[in-house]
Amino acid sequence: MDSEMARARVLDAAEELFYGRGVQAVGMDEIRSASGVSLKRVYQLFPAKTDLVEAYLLRRDARWRADLARFVADGDSSRERILRVYDWLERWFGEPDFRGCAFVNSYGEMGAVSEAVARAARTHKELFQRYVAGLVADAGQPDRLAAPLALLAEGAITTAAISGSPEPARHAREAAARLLEA
Amino acid sequence: MDSEMARARVLDAAEELFYGRGVQAVGMDEIRSASGVSLKRVYQLFPAKTDLVEAYLLRRDARWRADLARFVADGDSSRERILRVYDWLERWFGEPDFRGCAFVNSYGEMGAVSEAVARAARTHKELFQRYVAGLVADAGQPDRLAAPLALLAEGAITTAAISGSPEPARHAREAAARLLEA
DNA sequence: TCCGGTGGAGAACGATCGTTCTCCACCCCT
DNA sequence: AGGGGTGGAGAACGATCGTTCTCCACCGGA
Numbered sequence: 001m002d003s004e005m006a007r008a009r010v011l012d013a014a015e016e017l018f019y020g021r022g023v024q025a026v027g028m029d030e031i032r033s034a035s036g037v038s039l040k041r042v043y044q045l046f047p048a049k050t051d052l053v054e055a056y057l058l059r060r061d062a063r064w065r066a067d068l069a070r071f072v073a074d075g076d077s078s079r080e081r082i083l084r085v086y087d088w089l090e091r092w093f094g095e096p097d098f099r100g101c102a103f104v105n106s107y108g109e110m111g112a113v114s115e116a117v118a119r120a121a122r123t124h125k126e127l128f129q130r131y132v133a134g135l136v137a138d139a140g141q142p143d144r145l146a147a148p149l150a151l152l153a154e155g156a157i158t159t160a161a162i163s164g165s166p167e168p169a170r171h172a173r174e175a176a177a178r179l180l181e182a
Numbered sequence: 183m184d185s186e187m188a189r190a191r192v193l194d195a196a197e198e199l200f201y202g203r204g205v206q207a208v209g210m211d212e213i214r215s216a217s218g219v220s221l222k223r224v225y226q227l228f229p230a231k232t233d234l235v236e237a238y239l240l241r242r243d244a245r246w247r248a249d250l251a252r253f254v255a256d257g258d259s260s261r262e263r264i265l266r267v268y269d270w271l272e273r274w275f276g277e278p279d280f281r282g283c284a285f286v287n288s289y290g291e292m293g294a295v296s297e298a299v300a301r302a303a304r305t306h307k308e309l310f311q312r313y314v315a316g317l318v319a320d321a322g323q324p325d326r327l328a329a330p331l332a333l334l335a336e337g338a339i340t341t342a343a344i345s346g347s348p349e350p351a352r353h354a355r356e357a358a359a360r361l362l363e364a
Numbered sequence: 365t366c367c368g369g370t371g372g373a374g375a376a377c378g379a380t381c382g383t384t385c386t387c388c389a390c391c392c393c394t
Numbered sequence: 395a396g397g398g399g400t401g402g403a404g405a406a407c408g409a410t411c412g413t414t415c416t417c418c419a420c421c422g423g424a
Binding site: 222223226 | 371373374
Binding site: 021104107108109121126150154155161 | 202204207281282285287288290294300330332336343353354356360363
């Protein structure tokens with residue numbers, strides 16, 4: 001198994017465990033056993049746990065936004081594409097291992113104590129807001145709609161996570177549609 | 183110092199430390215030194231750390247909602263009172279030690295591993311949503327507005343926490359006003 | 365004045381965890 | 395065939411932390 005492969009396996013295991021149970025609740029030894037990569041190799045690839053946490057967040061950010069953008073791009077009109085953001089959220093909320101936003105969770109857990117985690121969360125949210133702003137601009141809608149549309153999505157993620165129901169995505173979608181009408 | 187007083191001091195210290203740095207980042211010894219209550223007494227009052235965490239969340243929920251309701255009640259009209267929710271959030275976001283929603287943070291940190299924390303977060307959010315629904319009903323607005331108004335508030339809290347800016351409260355307020363117009 | 369019990373200070377214990385080290389098997393190069 | 399270096403398994407180390415225990419000072423009642 002080459003180094004590329006080992007790295008991917010470690011990151012896969014880290015993502016599943018960190019996201020599913022929280023960063024501090026998962027020990028490095030558990031990542032070793034879940035990934036099948038020896039502890040020595042894990043520490044060669046990621047010299048400290050914080051490096052692994054950072055890599056996990058960066059990779060997840062890229063994949064999350066790419067998945068969202070791919071789904072949204074299938075919309076027929078620019079207005080429809082905005083609303084498809086909430087459809088995608090609803091699908092996400094329905095996944096059995098959905099547990100809210102990895103960045104919000106990590107920020108709540110370590111944001112006060114780890115500047116790297118805080119920065120990763122800030123960057124992720126900023127890129128999401130910029131993406132929404134792009135959709136709004138493409139639809140010829142006024143710029144001021146971007147922030148509330150992002151807030152609705154953000155609120156839906158948190159509410160769905162804590163309540164355990166995907167319903168907030170539909171409420172957010174309806175409200176977004178109403179904001180787009182005016 | 184009687185038992186009531188000791189309990190209050192411990193909870194005050196726990197709230198400041200747990201909210202400020204996260205539950206797992208704070209040791210019981212630090213709560214002892216911050217509260218001035220001996221470790222033995224702390225454990226008499228709260229037999230385990232989880233009991234202290236639960237008491238912290240319960241007390242914070244009660245006070246948070248009471249503070250909000252007191253501020254909102256000063257609004258002149260029922261419509262104005264709904265919008266004052268976002269004004270109160272903006273004041274909260276501006277406080278120097280604001281670090282997001284204690285329940286969202288605790289849920290992200292321990293929700294997957296502690297059913298008590300998950301339940302406290304669910305209850306808190308449910309009571310907040312019910313409170314918003316009451317304001318909507320008082321204003322004679324349709325019930326379906328309650329959920330999106332709560333989502334805007336929820337999104338504003340998370341976004342303000344991570345971005346470090348109180349601005350999301352104003353965006354949420356403007357969007358809420360627009361939803362109330364239709 | 366003695367005494368039992370309450371409470372404080374802090375050491376001690378046991379577990380967990382991040383990180384490193386030891387020891388050994390394997391394998392490519394000459 | 396021999397040797398050096400890579401990698402695996404897992405023990406070991408040092409720190410932290412939740413929780414308990416020890417020892418002692420104090421204090422109200424006989």
